[in-house]
Amino acid sequence: MTVTHNLPPVKIGPITDHPFISHQLEMQGKPSKVKSLCEEAIKNGYYECTWLCYNRGTKYLAQGIPILSEIEGFEAHNLRRALGWWKRVSLRSPVKVKIVKMHFLEPKSIKEVEVMVLPDDSSSKIEGIRTWLKEYSMEAQCSAGYDENGTFHPCQSGSSCKNRVMGGNEEYPQFYCSLEYYHELRLRKRRLECRDAMLEFYWNSRGRSDFQTFLRESGLITSYSNLKTTHYLDAADRYGESIPALLLIDGWHIKRLLIMICFAVLISLVVTVLAAAVGQSIDTGLTAGSYTLALVAIFIATLSFFSAIL
Numbered sequence: 001m002t003v004t005h006n007l008p009p010v011k012i013g014p015i016t017d018h019p020f021i022s023h024q025l026e027m028q029g030k031p032s033k034v035k036s037l038c039e040e041a042i043k044n045g046y047y048e049c050t051w052l053c054y055n056r057g058t059k060y061l062a063q064g065i066p067i068l069s070e071i072e073g074f075e076a077h078n079l080r081r082a083l084g085w086w087k088r089v090s091l092r093s094p095v096k097v098k099i100v101k102m103h104f105l106e107p108k109s110i111k112e113v114e115v116m117v118l119p120d121d122s123s124s125k126i127e128g129i130r131t132w133l134k135e136y137s138m139e140a141q142c143s144a145g146y147d148e149n150g151t152f153h154p155c156q157s158g159s160s161c162k163n164r165v166m167g168g169n170e171e172y173p174q175f176y177c178s179l180e181y182y183h184e185l186r187l188r189k190r191r192l193e194c195r196d197a198m199l200e201f202y203w204n205s206r207g208r209s210d211f212q213t214f215l216r217e218s219g220l221i222t223s224y225s226n227l228k229t230t231h232y233l234d235a236a237d238r239y240g241e242s243i244p245a246l247l248l249i250d251g252w253h254i255k256r257l258l259i260m261i262c263f264a265v266l267i268s269l270v271v272t273v274l275a276a277a278v279g280q281s282i283d284t285g286l287t288a289g290s291y292t293l294a295l296v297a298i299f300i301a302t303l304s305f306f307s308a309i310l
Contacts, residue, residue: 029229051245095251264296
């Protein structure tokens with residue numbers, strides 16, 4: 001028996017998760033702007049990635065950070081390394097990270113793609129889920145739910161479940177227990193409410209090897225094979241598919257700048273004392289100290305200038 005609730009056309013998993021449908025879409029879809037990049041990554045043994053966006057001048061670029069395995073100790077602060085050695089020594093470099101949506105515009109190299117970045121509004125998603133949960137009505141109690149240990153038990157009634165509804169689309173319909181979907185939405189709502197705070201926690205923490213689990217639960221890990229082609233409305237739109245990504249936000253390292261200024265003053269004082277002792281003249285010491293301070297100031301100013309433009 002199949003009943004109809006006031007449900008949106010949704011399902012437990014994406015329609016493209018079905019292996020046959022995924023293969024058909026990959027073969028029949030329109031080649032994406034990053035098809036060659038994805039094929040090169042798959043050729044090198046990478047199958048999944050997290051997309052990392054960053055600003056370079058007036059443009060936004062992105063690159064895929066390969067996900068090697070579930071046991072890999074991937075930490076959030078390591079994302080800084082993707083931008084090279086200069087950003088690690090620069091006075092202006094990534095100070096925080098946030099979740100966004102991006103659209104591919106144009107490949108720049110075998111690793112980098114120019115992208116358009118859009119905000120990812122989790123509050124609207126949470127409100128939509130909250131509305132659906134309030135309106136949900138269960139036909140009958142079934143076995144779907146969580147036990148005391150937090151283990152989820154799916155519905156065991158199969159096609160006889162009174163909460164069974166249809167999702168997917170007309171070409172590829174999928175039937176599922178609406179109570180299972182109800183519990184899935186409850187968990188998704190909780191994760192969305194904590195997502196931004198947890199991302200900040202991982203960014204500021206070291207030694208947290210479960211960051212990769214957080215990325216997967218937040219939908220931030222994408223498959224290279226799924227990105228090789230676009231389909232339906234995404235194929236018709238020249239901006240293509242919307243991809244969840246992490247955006248690195250640059251900021252000035254005031255603490256690092258203050259340390260350099262204090263170091264410059266200390267070096268100047270040491271040179272002044274040594275020069276005065278050797279030359280047995282306070283004027284000689286002050287002159288040497290002034291020149292030293294000027295040279296260090298020029299170095300700091302040069303570093304600040306290139307930090308701002310690069």
